[in-house]
Structures are given as C-alpha cells and as structure tokens.
Amino acid sequence: MEAASAAIQSLMSALKSRTKPLPQNKIINDRYRPLVYSKAYMWVCIRHLFCVQECLENIMLLVIEGAGKVSVERCMRAGRMRITVRPGLIRVSVPRGIPLESGRAFAVAQMAWISRQLLRIQARTRIHEELTAGLPQISDRAEASSVIISRCRELSAKTGLVFSRVTIREQKTIWGSCSSGNTISLNINLARLPDRLRDYVILHELVHTKIRGHGRAFWDELDRYIPNARALRRELKRYLLRLMVSCPG
Numbered sequence: 001m002e003a004a005s006a007a008i009q010s011l012m013s014a015l016k017s018r019t020k021p022l023p024q025n026k027i028i029n030d031r032y033r034p035l036v037y038s039k040a041y042m043w044v045c046i047r048h049l050f051c052v053q054e055c056l057e058n059i060m061l062l063v064i065e066g067a068g069k070v071s072v073e074r075c076m077r078a079g080r081m082r083i084t085v086r087p088g089l090i091r092v093s094v095p096r097g098i099p100l101e102s103g104r105a106f107a108v109a110q111m112a113w114i115s116r117q118l119l120r121i122q123a124r125t126r127i128h129e130e131l132t133a134g135l136p137q138i139s140d141r142a143e144a145s146s147v148i149i150s151r152c153r154e155l156s157a158k159t160g161l162v163f164s165r166v167t168i169r170e171q172k173t174i175w176g177s178c179s180s181g182n183t184i185s186l187n188i189n190l191a192r193l194p195d196r197l198r199d200y201v202i203l204h205e206l207v208h209t210k211i212r213g214h215g216r217a218f219w220d221e222l223d224r225y226i227p228n229a230r231a232l233r234r235e236l237k238r239y240l241l242r243l244m245v246s247c248p249g
C-alpha cells in the first residue's frame with residue numbers, strides 16, 4: 001500500500017512538473033494547453049502505477065478548443081493513428097514508434113471530423129432525452145425484474161423457444177444477451193421501454209437459443225414472431241443505454 005501511495009506521489013509531482021505549455025502551433029496558437037488533473041489521465045496513470053516514466057512518455061492530455069479534452073495515448077496494438085470520440089473525452093491512439101506530438105497534430109488536422117462526431121453525439125443525446133422524458137422510472141428493482149422475467153417466460157411458452165435460465169442485470173452497453181448454454185441475460189432498463197421494444201429484445205434473445213449470429217436466417221426467424229424486427233431494432237438504437245439509470249437518486 002505504501003509503495004502504491006509513494007508511486008502516486010511521485011506521479012503527481014512528475015505531472016506538476018509537466019505544466020509548461022506545449023509548443024505553440026502556428027494555426028491554433030495558444031488554443032490548447034496541457035490538462036494535468038483529469039480523471040481520465042489519473043485512471044490511465046494508475047493503470048501504470050509502477051512505471052510512471054513510461055506513463056508520462058505514452059500519454060499526452062490536452063484541451064483543444066472546440067473538441068474539449070483530448071487524450072493522446074500510445075497504443076501498442078494500434079496499426080495506424082485512430083481517433084475515438086466519446087462524450088467528455090476524445091482519444092487518439094498512436095502506434096508504436098510514432099511521436100505523441102504527431103497524434104496531437106493529427107487530432108488538430110481532423111477537427112472538422114471531430115466536430116461532426118460531437119454534433120452527432122449531441123443530436124443522439126437530444127433524441128434520447130426527448131424519448132425518455134415520458135418513460136416511467138423504476139422505483140422497485142425486484143418488481144421490475146419480475147415483470148421482465150414473467151414476460152420472457154410468457155414469450156418462451158408462446159413461441160416454443162426454450163432457454164435454460166434468465167438473469168436480470170444492468171449492463172451499460174447491451175440490452176440483452178444469450179450464452180452458448182442458452183442463459184438469457186436481460187437489462188433491467190427494459191422495464192422502462194415501450195412494450196413493443198421490450199418484447200423485441202426478449203424475442204431477439206430467445207431466437208438466439210436456436211440461431212447464433214445475425215445472419216439472414218436469424219432475422220427471418222425473428223420476423224416470424226415479431227413483424228418488422230429490423231425497424232424495432234432501429235427504434236431501440238435511439239435509446240442510449242449509457243444514459244439510462246434504472247433507479248435515480
């Protein structure tokens with residue numbers, strides 16, 4: 001534990017010593033500056049707790065006007081420079097052997113694309129907020145879980161698609177899944193969705209007990225139980241799971 005806190009101390013002082021401004025860029029002048037105390041930075045640094053120097057050499061965190069926080073990170077697996085835009089943090093992966101500064105320059109050169117992605121995220125967030133404004137909240141998790149499980153059993157009986165077990169979880173990225181042993185896992189936030197979308201997800205997973213993957217045969221089979229499955233899938237995509245909280249407060 002002591003070794004860990006000593007490593008954090010040494011990391012923090014090393015970070016403080018790096019507050020000098022980055023080289024001025026002719027086009028953007030002083031529009032960017034190093035950002036020292038960022039959660040993202042700390043998270044990545046803590047991953048590298050015992051190799052502080054390596055961490056400092058492999059990550060550069062900046063704020064670029066119009067883009068916000070940008071983390072330029074060396075990624076050993078990256079074959080080429082890559083930008084990932086997430087709400088709150090833009091990440092630039094830099095392959096081995098290429099200076100981090102090139103990653104920063106790449107992000108600056110790609111600002112038009114980054115801005116378009118940010119606008120797209122904003123638009124999707126706005127649609128999500130409009131859609132979820134009228135949805136019921138989950139006040140009782142046990143009750144919400146039992147409603148979903150009952151519906152899963154009901155649809156299984158109706159369709160003859162048999163699962164071995166059903167679990168309710170609160171995944172941040174998926175609405176449901178079906179394991180190779182036919183255990184179905186469903187997201188508790190399904191209880192908040194309109195019935196047609198909740199049924200779509202349950203039937204989707206039930207069909208996976210019979211057909212793995214998402215080929216033509218899968219969609220044809222799913223259409224037998226719920227018409228317009230693909231349209232429902234598009235409708236479901238408008239709800240952003242990362243923004244859904246089952247029990248607020």
Ligand SMILES: [Zn+2]
Nearest residue numbers: 204208213214
């Ligand atoms: Zn699927």
